[in-house]
Structures are given as structure tokens and as C-alpha cells.
Amino acid sequence: MPTNYPDIAALILRVGIGGYMLCGHGYSKLLKLLEGGEIKFASVMGLSPTISLYLAVFAEFFACIFIIIGYKTKAFTVPCILTMIIAAFYIHGGDAWFMHGAKGGSKEPAMLYLIGFLAIYFNGSGKYSLDDQMYRLR
Numbered sequence: 001m002p003t004n005y006p007d008i009a010a011l012i013l014r015v016g017i018g019g020y021m022l023c024g025h026g027y028s029k030l031l032k033l034l035e036g037g038e039i040k041f042a043s044v045m046g047l048s049p050t051i052s053l054y055l056a057v058f059a060e061f062f063a064c065i066f067i068i069i070g071y072k073t074k075a076f077t078v079p080c081i082l083t084m085i086i087a088a089f090y091i092h093g094g095d096a097w098f099m100h101g102a103k104g105g106s107k108e109p110a111m112l113y114l115i116g117f118l119a120i121y122f123n124g125s126g127k128y129s130l131d132d133q134m135y136r137l138r
Contacts, residue, residue, distance in 0.1 A: 010126025011070075017116035018067035021080065026061030033057050042091055059083040067120065070129020077121040084114035 032039070033053055041049040041056070059079035066076040087110035096102035099109075125131045 004127060006123075007127035010120075010123050011128040013116065013120055013123065014070055014073065014125060014129070015068055017113065017120060018064040021060050021113055022064035022068070026057065026059075026064055029053060029057045030061045044086055044090060055079075056083060070125035070131050071134075073125035073129065073131055074121055077117045080117045081114060081121065084110045084117060088114060 032041070039050050039053055041053040043049050044052040044055075047055070060083060063076040063079050067073055067080070088107045092105050092107045092110060095105040095107055097107050097111075099106040102108075
């Protein structure tokens with residue numbers, strides 16, 4: 001009977017949360033950035049919409065690639081965690097906590113990603129990751 005369930009769970013969590021964030025949010029933001037033209041994006045904490053978009057693309061696209069493959073996982077979850085805190089409490093600050101019955105936006109998706117990225121941060125990347133393979137080569 002295999003005893004590597006925690007490592008399989010870490011892999012599923014990394015690929016699932018990272019993949020959904022990358023494909024569902026990061027990719028569309030990257031395309032928005034690459035389109036050129038006027039950038040229409042939220043201005044976060046006094047930063048310009050352009051800088052805010054660059055930071056969101058870094059977290060939601062590039063950092064997620066590294067999370068998925070399990071390279072420097074803890075370090076790359078930090079920008080994702082910060083982005084989801086900003087999304088939940090700044091961008092959706094006045095929105096409902098849950099999507100059910102919400103008129104307009106909701107904090108729920110950002111909170112679910114936040115919980116996932118926090119779990120990845122505290123759990124680590126697991127055995128099935130580039131971090132583990134590089135550690136074994138030392």
C-alpha cells in the first residue's frame with residue numbers, strides 16, 4: 001500500500017490551484033497586457049493600472065507556472081497570496097462573501113484561491129516537484 005498520499009495531495013493541489021489560476025485568470029490578463037493600447041485595469045494602492053496589471057500577470061501567470069512544476073514553490077506562492085488578499089479585500093472589498101445570492105461580485109473565488117495558495121505555502125511542494133528533484137541532486 002503506497003504511503004505517499006501527502007505527496008500526491010501536494011501535487012494535485014499545486015497543479016489544480018496553479019493551473020486554474022493560470023488558465024482562468026493569468027492568461028487573460030497576459031493577453032490584455034500584450035494587446036497594447038490603453039490598459040483598463042484597477043489601480044491598486046496608488047499604483048498605476050499598468051503596474052497593477054504587470055504585478056497581477058506576474059502572480060497569476062508566471063508564478064503559477066513555477067508553482068505547477070514545483071520550483072521555488074514557497075517563494076512563488078507569496079505573490080499569489082498577496083494578489084488574492086488584494087482581490088478579496090480591496091477589489092471585492094464591498095462585495096458579498098459568497099456567490100450565492102450575491103448581486104454583483106463576490107469575495108468567494110479570491111478566498112478559495114487564497115486558501116489554496118496558503119495550503120501550498122505551508123504544505124510545500126511535495127515529492128513530485130522540481131524542488132524535490134533538485135534537492136536530491138545535491
